[in-house]
Amino acid sequence: MTALTHPRLPARRGGGAGTWWSKAVLRAVEEAAFSAEDLRKGRALARAGAVGSITVAEGDAVAAVTDGQDAFTVEVTVPVLDDSDASAFTELVAAEAGRIGALLAGQLPHALVESVEEAGVELLPYGGELGSACTCEAWLDPCPHALAVLTQLAWLIQADPFVLTHLRGLPRERVLRDLHRLAPPQDAVTAEDEPAPEVVDDLVVAEDAAVRAARLLQRDSPFDAW
Structure with a gap:
């Protein structure tokens, strides 16, 4: 099991706009709450910075x-x-150029989630699952x-969708490892296949994008918008 500890988030004002996928997770949290009073208190504690560092592993935090x-x-x-679902998710990420880079840059493409759901894979949680x-x-x-x-x-999922995949049993390292396994060998590419190595090129570009994104995140915290 792979565990990753995320540092304590600072206190903040309001809830902010968020991203479409973080809003979807927050809706699941709302569905899970038994009362509006509990939900309000939970949100107040979160905004006050009362939650310490969060250790995320496969299936729990x-x-x-x-x-x-x-x-x-x-x-x-x-x-x-x-x-089976984990394999389907990885294959769908690799199926379209740009998806790998988007994930590594902290984005969760809506088209990817739609494809995942059409394949019968639950990526975004609903209230009853929490x-x-x-x-x-x-x-x-x-x-x-x-x-x-x-x-x-x-x-956390707003800034890094890999937190979501990690909770679903697919930490970042496993996703990248499985994507590399799906990529065709370089010596297997022929003239007929060009531009066949989209997955390989995408991984290279995505890794570079991830490094740049990480530098930007360190310089300007994405949580300031909340």
């Missing part, structure tokens, strides 16, 4: 949440894709602390 003088540990869960457990001993899950963590996960 863990974080500490501070609430007044107390601190609680929250684990949220998302079903992972089975091997599980949680918290040490606050609330009567119902998700409690406001879990909703705070889920809200901040949506913010």
Whole structure:
């Protein structure tokens, strides 16, 4: 299992516009909430910076949440894709030039998600898929602390769609590894195939785009817009 810890997000004002895919995740969080009051408190905790660093792994994420003088540990869960669905996702990413580069640059193309859904693969979660457990001993899950963590996960997914694929069982390294496996060998390309190595070229361009995007993200945090 691959785990990646994302640093604590700073406090912020309001919810911001977000991206279409982060809005979709936030809608799932809304669906999962048992009451508007719990949702409001969860959002308030998230905006106040009460959620600590979030460790994301295949199928779950863990974080500490501070609430007044107390601190609680929250684990949220998302079903992972089975091997068949994971393979279908990777193949659909590789099927069209530009998709790999978009993901590495922090974008989630709408056309890609539509293709994934048409193939019967659930990438974006819905409310009933979001599980949680918290040490606050609330009567119902998700409690406001879990909703705070889920809200901040949506913010992380806004900046990096690989956080979403990681939760679904496909960390960034696995996606890139599987894409390289799908790419045709260079010596197998013939004149008839040109411009056949789109996937190979796309990976090269995408890696360069990812480096540039990472530098921009370090210089200008995307969370400032929230």
